[in-house]
Amino acid sequence: MNKSNLYKGCLEPILLKLLKENGRMYGYEMTQKVKALTAGELKITEGALYPLLHRLEAEGILEVEMENLGNRVRKYYSLTASGKKEQARSMIELEAFKNTLQLIFNPKLA
Amino acid sequence: MLNKEQIQKTDAFFRENGVAYYDIRQELVDHVSEILEQKMNSNPSLSFEAAFDETVRRFSKKELVLLNEAAGFNYDPRKEWRYFTKQRILKLLLLYLAMVLPLYCLPPRAAMLTGILYVAGWMVFNGWLLFSFRKRHPAPDKKLSTYSHPSLFIALLPVLFQTCIVGRYVLKMTTVTPVHPAGLALLPFFMLFTTAAQLAHQHLKDQDYQAAKNNYPFLFHQ
Numbered sequence: 001m002n003k004s005n006l007y008k009g010c011l012e013p014i015l016l017k018l019l020k021e022n023g024r025m026y027g028y029e030m031t032q033k034v035k036a037l038t039a040g041e042l043k044i045t046e047g048a049l050y051p052l053l054h055r056l057e058a059e060g061i062l063e064v065e066m067e068n069l070g071n072r073v074r075k076y077y078s079l080t081a082s083g084k085k086e087q088a089r090s091m092i093e094l095e096a097f098k099n100t101l102q103l104i105f106n107p108k109l110a
Numbered sequence: 111m112l113n114k115e116q117i118q119k120t121d122a123f124f125r126e127n128g129v130a131y132y133d134i135r136q137e138l139v140d141h142v143s144e145i146l147e148q149k150m151n152s153n154p155s156l157s158f159e160a161a162f163d164e165t166v167r168r169f170s171k172k173e174l175v176l177l178n179e180a181a182g183f184n185y186d187p188r189k190e191w192r193y194f195t196k197q198r199i200l201k202l203l204l205l206y207l208a209m210v211l212p213l214y215c216l217p218p219r220a221a222m223l224t225g226i227l228y229v230a231g232w233m234v235f236n237g238w239l240l241f242s243f244r245k246r247h248p249a250p251d252k253k254l255s256t257y258s259h260p261s262l263f264i265a266l267l268p269v270l271f272q273t274c275i276v277g278r279y280v281l282k283m284t285t286v287t288p289v290h291p292a293g294l295a296l297l298p299f300f301m302l303f304t305t306a307a308q309l310a311h312q313h314l315k316d317q318d319y320q321a322a323k324n325n326y327p328f329l330f331h332q
Contacts (some may be wrong), residue, residue, distance in 0.1 A: 015327075022171075025138065025140050027137055027140070028140065028141045028144040028145070028296075046138060046141060046169075046177065047173045047176065047177050050137055050138070050177060050180075050181065050183075051177060051180035052199055053179045054180070054184050054255060054256075055135070055184050057184070058184035058186050059186055060186075060189065060255075064325065066325050066326075069111075070111065071111070071112060071113065071114050071117045072112075072117050072136070072139055072140050072143055073136055073140070074140050075133075075136070075137055075140070075325075092189060
């Protein structure tokens with residue numbers, strides 16, 4: 001099984017957690033942060049990252065701020081008030097998911 | 111820091127490979143520019159062209175087209191419900207009562223004429239809503255996934271469809287005698303319901319338009 005498929009469903013809680021801890025971040029920064037935290041194990045592609053960020057923005061979970069860098073513009077994302085609630089909820093869901101997997105793969109620890 | 115020409119070259123690459131929405135393209139340009147700058151900083155002998163070719167190789171056209179499409183499907187219609195505040199719901203209820211009471215109180219013939227008057231007024235109002243919306247939202251020259259300008263034809267279709275239904279209903283009422291006044295109560299309900307839905311839709315689009323204007327001002331002033 002492709003490893004990236006296993007991570008796919010966790011991308012949203014990962015991004016929300018990053019934003020909770022770092023305040024505001026831009027796309028490239030998020031990919032680099034995840035790469036560094038996982039020692040290169042998890043690499044987020046642009047094709048997965050940006051549609052997700054745009055969806056979260058449309059749902060009101062993220063808000064954006066534009067910054068002019070001279071020749072180009074940078075888009076920063078941060079959590080909205082409802083985004084903070086969503087982040088807390090996603091952590092609970094992720095924890096429950098981990099526990100469920102434990103029941104199957106490591107019943108002694110569960 | 112990449113210069114203007116290098117940024118333009120990066121932007122052109124994404125534009126030519128299917129990323130039509132300016133907002134998503136702008137993010138990809140920033141993303142790739144960061145990669146390029148890092149590559150060129152860590153290896154000063156590396157030219158921009160070589161770093162560029164190496165970096166953009168990982169983007170397939172298919173992936174970019176999908177990325178562009180995915181960014182365009184983010185309109186969340188559930189947000190339209192936010193339009194219905196307590197105050198607005200109360201106003202709609204009062205308006206409904208003001209419209210339905212004459213239909214009950216007037217003699218059948220006068221009630222029918224009032225119903226026809228309502229339909230005519232409703233059609234004019236809906237048409238005005240659509241045209242005024244377009245007038246106050248001049249489309250940006252380039253497309254944005256956060257705000258796509260609605261096509262008037264697409265927007266008019268539901269209005270035409272609703273008019274056909276209401277028109278048929280009124281026609282039926284005027285030919286069948288006597289008309290039960292309770293049947294007339296549905297008419298203002300349907301008209302108010304569809305108009306409120308249109309207003310809620312426009313309210314959300316207004317907000318999207320303002321946000322897009324704030325985030326990408328130069329696109330609106332070209």
